[in-house]
Amino acid sequence: xxxxxxxxGLSFALPLFIMAIGGIYSERSGITNLALExxxxxxxxxxxxxxxTISYYFDIPxxxxxxxxxxxxMVGGMLFSMIHALLCIKFKAxxxxxxxxxxxxxxxxxxxxxxxxxxxxxxxxxxxxxxGTSVRFTIPGLSKLPVLGAAFKNLYPFEIVILFIALxxxxxxxxTGFGLRLRACGDNPHSVDAAGVDVYKVQFKAxxxxxxxxxxxxxxxxxxxxxxxxxxxxxxxxxxxxAALIFGNWKILPTLGACLIFGFxxxxxxxxxxxxxxxxxxxxxxxxxxxxxxxxxxxxxxxSNRPPRALGEIYDKGKR
Amino acid sequence: xxxYIVEMKNITKRFPGIVANDNITIxxxxxxxxxxxxxxGAGKSTLMSIxxxxxxxxxxxxxxxxxxxxxxxxxxxxxxxxxxxxxHFKLVHNYTVTENIILGVEPIKKLGGLIPYVxxxxxxxxxxxxxxxxxxxxxxxxKIENMTVSLQQRVEILKMLYRExxxxxxxxxxxxxxxxxxxxxxxxxxxxxxxGKTIILISHKLEExxxxxDRCAILRKGKLIEVLDVxxxxxxxxxxxxxxxxVSLDIDKKPAQFGHVVLEVEDLRVKNQDKVEVVKGVSxxxxxxxxxxxxxxxxxxxxEIADAIAGLTDISGGTIKLxxxxxxxxxxxxxxxxxxxxxxxxxxxxGLILDFTLAENLALKDYYKxxxxxxxxxxxxxxxxxxxxxxxxxxIRSSLGVDTQVRQMSxxxxxxxxxxxxxxxDSPLMIFVQPTRGLDIGAIENIRxxxxxxxxxxxxxxLVSLELDEIMxxxxxIAIIYNGEIxxxxxxxxxxxxxxxxxxxxxxx
Numbered sequence: 001x002x003x004x005x006x007x008x009g010l011s012f013a014l015p016l017f018i019m020a021i022g023g024i025y026s027e028r029s030g031i032t033n034l035a036l037e038x039x040x041x042x043x044x045x046x047x048x049x050x051x052x053t054i055s056y057y058f059d060i061p062x063x064x065x066x067x068x069x070x071x072x073x074m075v076g077g078m079l080f081s082m083i084h085a086l087l088c089i090k091f092k093a094x095x096x097x098x099x100x101x102x103x104x105x106x107x108x109x110x111x112x113x114x115x116x117x118x119x120x121x122x123x124x125x126x127x128x129x130x131x132g133t134s135v136r137f138t139i140p141g142l143s144k145l146p147v148l149g150a151a152f153k154n155l156y157p158f159e160i161v162i163l164f165i166a167l168x169x170x171x172x173x174x175x176t177g178f179g180l181r182l183r184a185c186g187d188n189p190h191s192v193d194a195a196g197v198d199v200y201k202v203q204f205k206a207x208x209x210x211x212x213x214x215x216x217x218x219x220x221x222x223x224x225x226x227x228x229x230x231x232x233x234x235x236x237x238x239x240x241x242x243a244a245l246i247f248g249n250w251k252i253l254p255t256l257g258a259c260l261i262f263g264f265x266x267x268x269x270x271x272x273x274x275x276x277x278x279x280x281x282x283x284x285x286x287x288x289x290x291x292x293x294x295x296x297x298x299x300x301x302x303x304s305n306r307p308p309r310a311l312g313e314i315y316d317k318g319k320r
Numbered sequence: 321x322x323x324y325i326v327e328m329k330n331i332t333k334r335f336p337g338i339v340a341n342d343n344i345t346i347x348x349x350x351x352x353x354x355x356x357x358x359x360x361g362a363g364k365s366t367l368m369s370i371x372x373x374x375x376x377x378x379x380x381x382x383x384x385x386x387x388x389x390x391x392x393x394x395x396x397x398x399x400x401x402x403x404x405x406x407x408h409f410k411l412v413h414n415y416t417v418t419e420n421i422i423l424g425v426e427p428i429k430k431l432g433g434l435i436p437y438v439x440x441x442x443x444x445x446x447x448x449x450x451x452x453x454x455x456x457x458x459x460x461x462x463k464i465e466n467m468t469v470s471l472q473q474r475v476e477i478l479k480m481l482y483r484e485x486x487x488x489x490x491x492x493x494x495x496x497x498x499x500x501x502x503x504x505x506x507x508x509x510x511x512x513x514x515x516g517k518t519i520i521l522i523s524h525k526l527e528e529x530x531x532x533x534d535r536c537a538i539l540r541k542g543k544l545i546e547v548l549d550v551x552x553x554x555x556x557x558x559x560x561x562x563x564x565x566x567v568s569l570d571i572d573k574k575p576a577q578f579g580h581v582v583l584e585v586e587d588l589r590v591k592n593q594d595k596v597e598v599v600k601g602v603s604x605x606x607x608x609x610x611x612x613x614x615x616x617x618x619x620x621x622x623x624e625i626a627d628a629i630a631g632l633t634d635i636s637g638g639t640i641k642l643x644x645x646x647x648x649x650x651x652x653x654x655x656x657x658x659x660x661x662x663x664x665x666x667x668x669x670x671g672l673i674l675d676f677t678l679a680e681n682l683a684l685k686d687y688y689k690x691x692x693x694x695x696x697x698x699x700x701x702x703x704x705x706x707x708x709x710x711x712x713x714x715x716i717r718s719s720l721g722v723d724t725q726v727r728q729m730s731x732x733x734x735x736x737x738x739x740x741x742x743x744x745x746d747s748p749l750m751i752f753v754q755p756t757r758g759l760d761i762g763a764i765e766n767i768r769x770x771x772x773x774x775x776x777x778x779x780x781x782x783l784v785s786l787e788l789d790e791i792m793x794x795x796x797x798i799a800i801i802y803n804g805e806i807x808x809x810x811x812x813x814x815x816x817x818x819x820x821x822x823x824x825x826x827x828x829x
Contacts, residue, residue: 175437177426184412184423191410195424196395309413 001275005267006150011159013263015220018162019241020248020255021169022213028173028250029206030186032312034099035084036214037238038106039077043215044222045110046076048129048229049117056122062131069131069219070161077215078208080106085207089200092314103238111231129229131222134158158220165213170252182206186308189315199315214238236291243294247301250308258297262290322386325350325518326371326487331380333366337719340366341377342542348487353509353519355529355550357562358539359760360730361717364522365407367539368489371520372404373397384487403480404489409472411464417475418443418460421482450481454511470501477508488512489520494528495758498618498786506532524562524760526555540564563762571765573772576796579608582643582748582780583629589637590624599624600804601638606780606797608748611771613783613795613812617824621804622784623665626753629782630662631655632670642749656685661742663735665753665784671738672726679707679722682741714740715766732763739770750774753784768794788824792817802826 019036026033051069055062084102087093111127118124139152173179181202184192189199221237222229240262248255269286278286326348333341340363348354358364369375371382373391382389384400391397394404411420422443429439447460456474464472473493480488490509494502509532513519523529529536530550538545538561545561559567583606590599599621606612614622627633629640631652640648647655656662664670672681683692683703691702707722716736718724726734735755742750752771756764772794775781785791791798792812799809800823807823808815 171435171437177428177436177438180419180423180426180438184415184419187412187414188410190408191412191420191423194394194406194410196393196398197424 001271002147003150003153005264005271006148007154008267008270009260009263010151011156011224011263012266013259014159014162015217015224016237016241016244016262017256017259018166018220019214019217019238020245020259021166021252022210022217023242023245024248024250024252024255025169025173025182025206025213026210027245027311028186028308029182029203030189030308030310030313030315031084031088031203031207032095032099033084033207033210034096034239034242035081035102035106036210036241037234037236038099038103039081039084039211039214040218040221040238041103041110041233042080042106042218043073043077043211044218044229044233045114045129046079046215047071047073047219048131048222049113051131052129053121063135066134066157066223069223070158070216073215073219074212075215077211077213077218079211081207081211081214084211085204088207088314089203092316095312095314103234107231107234110229114229114231127230131228133227134223156220156224158216158223162216162220165216166252166256169209169213173252178202178205183308185315186310189310189313203315217241240290240294243297246305246307247297249305261297262293265290265293322383324348324383325385326520327381327383328367328371329381329383331367331370331377331382333363333370333375333377335719339542341370343380344539344542344544346537346544346547348518348520350518351513351516352534353513353521353532355521355523355533355536356539357523357526357529357536357558359524359562359762360732361541362539362562363542364539365491368404368491368520368522371397372402372489398483398485401484401486402489403483403485403487405473405476405480405491405493407491407495409476411472411475413465414463416461416463417458417467417478418447420464420475421447421460421479425483447478447482450478454481454508454515456508468501469496470498470504473497473505474508477512485517487518487520489522491522492524493521494523494525502528526558526761529558530555538562559761562760567761567765571768571772571793573794574776576611576775577609577778578796579778581605582608583782584641584644585625585629585638586641587638588625588628588635588640590621590628590633591636592624597636598804599628602801602804602806603638604799604806604809606749606782608778608780609775610796611775611781611783611794612797612799613785613791614799614801614806615785615788615791615820615824616801618786620801622801623753625801626662626665626751626782626784629749630660630664630751632664656745656747659747659749661745661747661750663738663742663750663752663755665757667731667734667738672734674725674727676726677707677722678711678716678718678724678726678729678737679704681726681737682707682710682722685741685745710737710740710744714743716740732759732766735759735763735767739767743770743774747779749780749782751782751784754786755783756785756787756790788817788820791820800824 019040023033023036047069050072051062051065054060054065084098087098088095115127118126134156136154136156138154142152143149181192181197185199185202192199218233221233226233244258244262245255247258266289269289273283273286324347329345331341331344344367356364370377373393373396382391418440426438427443428436431437444460451458456478458474458478493505497505506528509519521533533550535547536550537547586603588599588602589597592598602625616622624633628635635648639646642658647658668674683706686692692699704722714736717733718729755767771781783795795812798812798815798820800807800820
């Protein structure tokens with residue numbers, strides 16, 4: 001029972017975490033990013049599309065395209081995030097509206113494209129790309145540990161990929177010159193400009209990174225919870241990751257904590273349902289658990305929150 | 321070799337509706353402190369923004385170290401070893417001093433020869449060295465958000481020094497500093513000059529120019545009036561040249577004619593945010609036709625008294641009576657209606673809405689009344705008409721008249737707008753907090769005259785000022801506050817500046 005809780009909790013929490021890191025990059029550079037939901041959806045669509053296409057035409061088993069799909073979903077997320085970057089940075093649009101519109105656009109566009117491509121390319125009437133679940137593996141030795149051993153059992157390979165990327169992301173944000181400039185943009189872009197650094201470029205890169213990381217998160221859900229790409233990827237996980245990064249105060253480590261809480265709340269809910277022998281129709285109710293938890297956490301954490309000072313501000317060089 | 325390190329020849333810069341710089345030529349020698357003096361809006365900042373690459377001049381040439389250059393960006397200016405401390409600091413608040421300084425020029429090392437990282441320890445050492453060499457007393461590891469304005473400014477200076485700037489531009493560096501901090505900054509500037517730097521000081525404060533500068537260019541309405549040798553020129557001459565007419569801060573005023581009691585404050589107590597009592601049982605009366613000044617060193621409770629009377633702060637005890645009515649429980653608007661005009665210390669936060677137009681700001685306390693508002697709708701024409709009237713009457717200068725965004729106006733004209741609005745309320749009590757802070761000499765003269773005019777009309781004036789000169793020159797009655805308590809209330813003519821100064825320091829005989 002505990003094993004299930006930990007295994008499912010982690011596999012849900014880690015994609016959430018990498019998406020939240022993307023959000024942190026964007027928001028600490030000063031660009032509000034509500035588009036994570038749409039970005040993860042589009043990224044997943046892009047990765048899944050190429051996986052099924054290559055598999056279909058070259059007759060390669062889809063499981064062999066796993067890492068390619070991860071990579072391509074990052075490219076997809078990045079491409080789609082360029083809309084947000086262009087609107088917010090180049091055209092100085094309202095960042096909240098841009099984010100929300102991208103979410104709606106992403107959902108409508110991928111639903112339409114999935115159905116059409118299925119008809120045209122594969123001759124099927126379906127709104128899904130079937131890609132199955134990824135294979136799992138267990139780390140020998142460590143998995144034998146009592147209780148915590150479950151964290152090393154039945155792992156999806158993407159969990160390792162995510163942890164690796166998260167480590168790099170944390171290093172870049174906190175230790176490199178790029179990270180220093182990025183975080184400065186979110187506090188006082190004028191200071192960055194005065195230091196001779198192009199604020200727009202930094203922000204553009206930050207938004208693209210958030211797109212890539214969201215795309216990765218999306219394909220991870222496709223390979224685990226969903227087993228296919230379909231509009232049901234738009235379950236609000238993007239919003240949940242925003243909640244996580246806010247509870248984590250726009251810092252990477254505390255955000256991991258928030259993601260784990262959400263992950264375990266969700267898997268704990270399922271375990272609870274099984275123990276209580278609830279009918280499966282109640283599982284929808286259990287799915288609301290992370291969101292109810294969000295509302296509760298909001299009450300306690302909002303006071304100590306310190307968002308980046310220039311978050312959401314449209315940076316205009318001329319204005320003093 | 322070159323004779324001048326900086327030469328700006330025949331610079332002209334036009335903005336829509338205004339010629340900000342009209343054929344200006346200045347030549348600056350290496351190692352001198354060169355002041356640029358002028359009223360607000362005279363074109364000083366524009367000229368220096370051109371030198372710093374923020375604007376491109378419409379006409380004219382710039383020569384640096386004997387070579388003709390086109391300065392296209394602040395970045396480019398930095399490459400020519402030009403640095404600038406802006407009026408509004410450009411600092412990242414949640415960064416340390418060092419992080420701010422290295423931003424954009426981060427020293428990079430490689431972890432294991434491979435993975436790059438910012439070498440903050442090395443930078444910390446360099447910053448500490450620079451700070452020590454010029455006596456700046458800055459801790460490289462301190463965060464900006466925990467620092468005073470004066471310290472933040474020194475971080476800006478360090479930023480320039482770290483980038484090896486040779487030509488340092490200071491844009492009104494003392495505007496936000498206390499007198500002690502100003503002294504300290506001027507010492508630093510002299511120290512920098514001894515270190516071989518060339519300094520350009522933009523200012524409208526004559527005393528500081530007199531103290532440190534070698535030469536001084538006087539700008540008026542975009543034109544270069546004269547370049548003077550500071551040692552051989554009196555501040556009086558400089559003031560007259562700057563304003564373009566005889567100015568005098570020795571204002572003639574008629575003897576006061578006190579009338580009835582307008583404001584009666586009894587046992588007033590105010591607590592600050594940390595629940596510490598900062599006004600400890602203060603009582604006084606202000607009569608109509610009286611300028612009642614509260615003198616004191618900053619932070620002794622004087623601003624809280626003014627805020628409490630205006631309704632910005634809750635009181636924790638005592639009563640405030642206006643014409644016999646207890647207003648201590650009234651809301652701010654009720655107090656305004658009852659008869660209080662208020663010119664706040666922080667004019668940009670409490671006096672104006674910077675992104676609104678001038679006309680809107682001028683109607684800010686009346687907008688809900690007829691005829692500005694008819695059946696719930698604002699009448700723009702009436703508001704603009706009223707704005708035009710006030711602009712005319714109070715000589716408020718701006719580029720686009722009533723439609724000017726207040727943010728774009730100079731400090732002096734912003735203050736004039738507030739004073740105009742508040743005088744027009746025709747309130748029996750007017751509270752002025754630091755009314756001439758940051759203004760140039762012409763504007764100061766103007767505002768002080770207005771205050772006296774209002775007194776002569778029979779208004780009761782409560783003046784809170786940190787400038788002892790101001791209090792001595794216009795007050796009828798002086799109250800000196802120290803540590804939240806009034807030490808002494810006396811007719812102005814019975815006190816000398818020295819005595820007031822002593823009471824301010826709490827040295828009571």
